[in-house]
Amino acid sequence: MEIDPIEEVNLQEAQLIIDNQLDVTRGMISDGSHTFNELYHHRMILFAVILKNHLDKAWKSKKHKDGTMYENYFIVGIDTPYGQYSYHYHMENWGYFAEVQELETAPEWDGHKPDDVVRLLSL
Numbered sequence: 001m002e003i004d005p006i007e008e009v010n011l012q013e014a015q016l017i018i019d020n021q022l023d024v025t026r027g028m029i030s031d032g033s034h035t036f037n038e039l040y041h042h043r044m045i046l047f048a049v050i051l052k053n054h055l056d057k058a059w060k061s062k063k064h065k066d067g068t069m070y071e072n073y074f075i076v077g078i079d080t081p082y083g084q085y086s087y088h089y090h091m092e093n094w095g096y097f098a099e100v101q102e103l104e105t106a107p108e109w110d111g112h113k114p115d116d117v118v119r120l121l122s123l
Contacts, residue, residue, distance in 0.1 A: 047087060048096045051078055054123055060097050061106040075106045080119040083110045 027037040034042075051058035060076040063069050070088060076097050077086025084107065089096075112119070 044087070044089060044093060044096060047076070050120060050123065051076065051097060051100050054078060055099060055101070057123070058097075058100045059103050059107065060094075060100045061103045062091075063105045065105050065108045067105060076100060077106065078120070078123070079107070081122045082119040083116065084112050085116060085119050086112070 028035050057079045058077070060074055062074045064075065072091050073088045074091060074094060075086055075088050077084050
């Protein structure tokens with residue numbers, strides 16, 4: 001069965017709408033105490049506090065090392081004795097990291113993964 005090109009475009013638009021709605025809905029999922037959106041916000045604030053207490057090791061940039069960046073995002077990170085740890089945040093959150101030095105490009109990514117969050121304990 002062939003799909004009419006107009007139907008295919010409509011299906012793609014419908015999928016985009018569904019995907020956008022799922023992204024909004026995911027953030028509102030709760031464990032009974034907090035939503036994912038609240039927990040991500042808490043994580044960002046706690047990371048900002050860590051960086052403010054280690055400004056000599058902290059950095060932020062609007063570009064990755066190769067000059068790319070996700071639309072309307074920046075990267076912020078810290079160098080620990082065991083390597084980097086970083087997060088990407090929406091530009092609207094730039095102010096939370098106002099004291100952190102801005103680099104033209106972020107350092108080369110060292111391959112850190114979510115499990116490497118324990119690196120922060122070495123600070």
